[in-house]
Amino acid sequence: MARWVVTSAWPYVNNVPHLGNLIGSILSADVFARYLRLRGEDVVFVSGSDEHGTPIEIEAIRRGVDPKQLTDQAHEYVSKLIREYRISFDNYTRTESPVHKSFVQEFMMKLYQNGYIFEQDDVLPYCPRDGMFLPDRFVVGTCPYCGFEKAYGDQCDNCGRLLHPTELKNPRCAICGGPVEFRKSRHWFFDLPKLQEKLLRWLQESRLPPNVKNYSMNWVKEGLKPRSVTRDNKWGIPAPFPGAEGKTIYVWFDALLGYVSATKEYGIREKGDEEFWKRYWFDSETRTVYFIGKDNIPFHAIILPAMFMASGDPYTLPWYISSTEYLMYEGEQFSKSRRWGIWMDEALELLPADYWRFALIKMRPETKDTNFTWSEFTRIVNSDMNDDIGNFVHRVLKFIKSRFGNKVPEPGEIKDLDKEYLDYILAAPSRVGSYIESFRLKQALEEVVELARRGNQYLNAKAPWEKIKTDPQDAATTMYVAANAVAELAVLLAPFTPDAAERLWKMLNMEGSVHEPGRWLEASKPLLNPGHTLGEPEPLFRKLPSDFPEKVHELLAEARKKVMEKRPPLLRW
Ligand SMILES: Nc1ncnc2c1ncn2[C@@H]1O[C@H](COP(=O)(O)OP(=O)(O)OP(=O)(O)O)[C@@H](O)[C@H]1O
Numbered sequence: 292m293a294r295w296v297v298t299s300a301w302p303y304v305n306n307v308p309h310l311g312n313l314i315g316s317i318l319s320a321d322v323f324a325r326y327l328r329l330r331g332e333d334v335v336f337v338s339g340s341d342e343h344g345t346p347i348e349i350e351a352i353r354r355g356v357d358p359k360q361l362t363d364q365a366h367e368y369v370s371k372l373i374r375e376y377r378i379s380f381d382n383y384t385r386t387e388s389p390v391h392k393s394f395v396q397e398f399m400m401k402l403y404q405n406g407y408i409f410e411q412d413d414v415l416p417y418c419p420r421d422g423m424f425l426p427d428r429f430v431v432g433t434c435p436y437c438g439f440e441k442a443y444g445d446q447c448d449n450c451g452r453l454l455h456p457t458e459l460k461n462p463r464c465a466i467c468g469g470p471v472e473f474r475k476s477r478h479w480f481f482d483l484p485k486l487q488e489k490l491l492r493w494l495q496e497s498r499l500p501p502n503v504k505n506y507s508m509n510w511v512k513e514g515l516k517p518r519s520v521t522r523d524n525k526w527g528i529p530a531p532f533p534g535a536e537g538k539t540i541y542v543w544f545d546a547l548l549g550y551v552s553a554t555k556e557y558g559i560r561e562k563g564d565e566e567f568w569k570r571y572w573f574d575s576e577t578r579t580v581y582f583i584g585k586d587n588i589p590f591h592a593i594i595l596p597a598m599f600m601a602s603g604d605p606y607t608l609p610w611y612i613s614s615t616e617y618l619m620y621e622g623e624q625f626s627k628s629r630r631w632g633i634w635m636d637e638a639l640e641l642l643p644a645d646y647w648r649f650a651l652i653k654m655r656p657e658t659k660d661t662n663f664t665w666s667e668f669t670r671i672v673n674s675d676m677n678d679d680i681g682n683f684v685h686r687v688l689k690f691i692k693s694r695f696g697n698k699v700p701e702p703g704e705i706k707d708l709d710k711e712y713l714d715y716i717l718a719a720p721s722r723v724g725s726y727i728e729s730f731r732l733k734q735a736l737e738e739v740v741e742l743a744r745r746g747n748q749y750l751n752a753k754a755p756w757e758k759i760k761t762d763p764q765d766a767a768t769t770m771y772v773a774a775n776a777v778a779e780l781a782v783l784l785a786p787f788t789p790d791a792a793e794r795l796w797k798m799l800n801m802e803g804s805v806h807e808p809g810r811w812l813e814a815s816k817p818l819l820n821p822g823h824t825l826g827e828p829e830p831l832f833r834k835l836p837s838d839f840p841e842k843v844h845e846l847l848a849e850a851r852k853k854v855m856e857k858r859p860p861l862l863r864w
């Protein structure tokens with residue numbers, strides 16, 4: 292059995308995560324981690340709040356407070372939301388965690404000692420009106436590669452290229468909008484060109500998906516440039532290099548190492564074991580899986596593996612990177628900094644987490660940018676969740692309660708139709724599982740819906756409500772098969788809608804929790820025996836009114852007003 296480390300990109304805490312962050316990273320990772328645990332695998336699932344860097348520093352200066360004071364509250368608020376969405380992190384930590392800060396300093400010193408960090412004057416944008424160097428997202432200009440006019444100093448959000456601020460055409464200060472000057476400042480650089488060949492070979496041989504692999508290989512082939520790992524910011528992890536006093540570590544180098552430090556912190560806290568993390572990260576058999584949006588590809592497929600290589604320690608390199616395209620809202624990309632989208636907290640004011648989890652997985656932008664629309668959301672809730680799954684469950688449980696004394700009937704002769712559906716449901720865990728294992732979460736959930744759809748067809752074809760009068764044995768067989776399909780659904784829904792799955796488990800009067808390790812494997816045999824007494828049936832999901840898409844903007848405005856009052860200052864606008 293392999294060990295797994297499942298990770299989700301660290302959300303920047305300058306805002307509440309939006310539905311794009313959820314599907315691009317947090318939720319997709321959770322479905323995968325939950326699935327692995329249900330298979331009894333050894334999993335550590337980590338992420339945390341990314342809190343350093345300029346946007347938060349500037350916000351703190353503007354408000355005249357300490358940035359940590361702002362992020363303490365923001366991290367707590369986001370952590371609570373993550374729990375409310377049932378994201379099953381083993382450790383959701385933060386970049387201000389002491390374990391993380393010292394880990395980053397020690398790690399960066401290793402790169403320095405191994406000769407991968409060199410010191411050099413950098414020419415950086417400076418705003419004479421604001422009196423400061425403008426790092427990363429604080430200088431905006433035209434991308435030299437694709438012509439996008441709102442590219443940032445470190446990356447173009449349109450074509451995804453990593454940039455140096457001097458490459459931008461017509462660079463302007465993002466704070467005041469005026470032109471920038473370029474001034475010299477001493478910085479410490481990561482010598483990526485030294486790793487060029489090694490990276491290329493690894494990429495070539497890796498099992499990364501084609502979109503990640505091709506993009507990264509092209510980028511490496513064009514020739515890697517050294518990247519500066521320091522910044523002139525005060526808010527961040529102090530750079531540990533001799534002579535670098537007053538500089539901090541660039542947020543990306545800081546946050547990427549969080550995957551490792553969060554595992555370390557988890558081992559110390561939960562197992563009292565300082566060395567726990569090495570059993571995962573220093574074992575080439577460990578499968579590390581990263582869930583990210585496509586703009587994060589270069590950092591995970593190039594920078595992070597390069598850092599691991601340069602450390603000289605036996606880190607396991609990324610086993611898989613599942614990167615999504617963008618979820619769009621009304622034609623534009625969800626964005627924290629531009630405050631565009633639907634936010635995790637306001638969504639919960641409208642409907643419980645399961646609805647968002649289900650609908651987002653069904654809309655997961657796996658192959659192309661995908662528009663989140665309220666009409667599609669309504670269709671998914673009303674048709675897939677209610678008409679297909681909810682209705683099937685209800686029909687089966689109600690009928691067994693009214694006609695079989697709420698006990699799973701003893702089946703009679705298993706005929707063709709029965710066998711066909713029974714075989715189909717018992718093969719479902721492996722069918723759904725293989726889609727999850729190939730990171731096709733959307734298709735995996737579609738298979739779960741299909742199981743219920745076929746269940747409804749099976750009931751219609753077998754008509755047990757007629758047969759109970761003429762051939763009660765056959766009605767009993769039908770309901771035995773159908774009841775087992777319902778139990779199967781509880782297990783298959785567990786990674787996707789954990790609360791509904793648990794409620795269904797209780798309605799079936801099953802022992803323990805549906806989320807127990809190994810449950811998925813048990814489900815390849817019938818889960819319900821004849822004679823088993825079921826619990827009380829109740830509706831699994833509820834429908835949205837048909838005018839929901841028209842009303843939703845009004846509902847959302849109310850919800851936003853309400854959550855703004857609960858949010859801590861940094862997240863309020
Ligand atoms: N619309 C989206 N669809 C899918 N994934 C997304 C989307 N927006 C962001 N992500 C992913 O969410 C993760 C966290 O991103 P981050 O906290 O930087 O938020 P952001 O919305 O991208 O911020 P900003 O808009 O300010 O750049 C990243 O992996 C990112 O790729």
Ligand SMILES: [Zn+2]
Pocket residue numbers: 434435436437438439442447448449450451452
């Ligand atoms: Zn570009």
